[in-house]
Amino acid sequence: MKKMYNTINDSKSLFVFFSIILYGFFVTGYTIAQENRSDGGNIYPMLQDYANKSDFTLSYLSYDWPDLEQWRIRGRAKMQELLSFETEAAPLDPVILDTVKRDGYTRYLVRYFVTPNRTTEAFLLIPDGLTKPAPAVLALHDHGGFYYFGKEKHTWTENAPEILKEHITSAYGGRTYADELVRHGFVVLCPDAFYFGSQRLDPDQVSDRMTDKFPELKSDDENELIRAFNRFASTQETLTAKMMFTAGTTWPGILFQGDRASIDYLLTRPEVDSNRIGCMGLSMGGFRSAHLFGLDPRVKAAVVAGWMTTYSSLLFRNLLWHTWMIYVPRQHNFLDLPDVASLNAPNPLMIINCSKDNLYTMEGMRGAEQKLMAIYGKLGASERFKCNFYDVPHSLNVEMQDDAIAWLQRWLK
DSSP: OOOEEEOTTOOOOSOBTTTBOTTTOOOSSOOOOOOSOOTTGGGHHHHHHHHHTOOOTTSTTTSOOSOHHHHHHHHHHHHHHHHTOOOOOOOOOOEEEEEEEETTEEEEEEEEEEETTEEEEEEEEEETTOOSOEEEEEEEOOOTTOOSOSGGGSSOOTTOOHHHHHHHHHHHTTOOHHHHHHHTTOEEEEEOOTTSGGGOOOGGGSOHHHHTTOGGGGOSSHHHHHHHHHHHHHHHHHHHHHHHHHHTOOHHHHHHHHHHHHHHHHTTOTTEEEEEEEEEEETHHHHHHHHHHHHOTTOOEEEEESOOOOSGGGTTTTGGGOOGGGOOTTGGGTOOHHHHHGGGTTSOEEEEEETTOTTSOHHHHHHHHHHHHHHHHHTTOGGGEEEEEESSSSOOOHHHHHHHHHHHHHHHO
């Protein structure tokens, strides 16, 4: 068994195919050179000094808040303002596109609207033999520089191409955790996030100058085509982020709105107990899980794997590997990442960190852990927060999955 540290209840280019990725690269031996220079050079000290001045005015630790619910309301309202993505409510109009019977459960491919002009597809996994509404988990896929697929990265599918199998082996130890959740009696929904899978960028609708460098997009070899698409979508991230900021919105705002629409869909299912909904994800899926948990009170328990740190700790030399999908302008003035996750405290929260994860510093991961521990302790709910460290690179392997599922079983069943 790999070495694990448990701290519960205590007060080289931007895209190197799939080993090193902008955001959720699943490291296989790569180590950042140990040196004292920041990636930002002489610009770094000014920005680090500015970040250090933040007193996180909406953190639960900043004041003795007299009313817990009013603190939550203020924090969530500020985040919604900063996320800057408000859209009209739209009927979900769900459609079942495909049904596959598997051993012990049924997998449905569903499509529903997340905004008036945008749909997503998701896998809905329902255990056999349900006699009453069951707990449900929203399983949120990673980034991993793998844009061609979304939900398929952590759900078993027939005839998976070799490149997808390699990703599942690298990121998840070869086991798709959504299928493991349904085998443990959870209803599981696995939606495609914006820019991935069924919501991916369409090269045929992009100007020729953006696709000319990727002739393999026309390849007859499925793996080569997918590999080329992932490179293409990676190069388009910067332009897409510029377009979003210019339009007055943010990438996280679009992502989180889609995840909350997926909760809306879950609640339409008669198989789901609306009082027992959880969420779980790795890497960008962990980032989404942290925010869905913090911002949506319908979520009663969460697992955040591979994305819990203090933001300022990333400034020195860790931002190079991160996607454009994580930035919320001005958030650092009000709430750090652990503060956002804490907005749903004292509901149960588990953090899964990797001690060999080069996306973050140990200082940043430990700092987030200590802040969350202090908040849950202040609320008299230390047993409802857990942070495990595993002596592995960025991943959610079988051992970690088992621990995560046990946490969700403890609190949702």
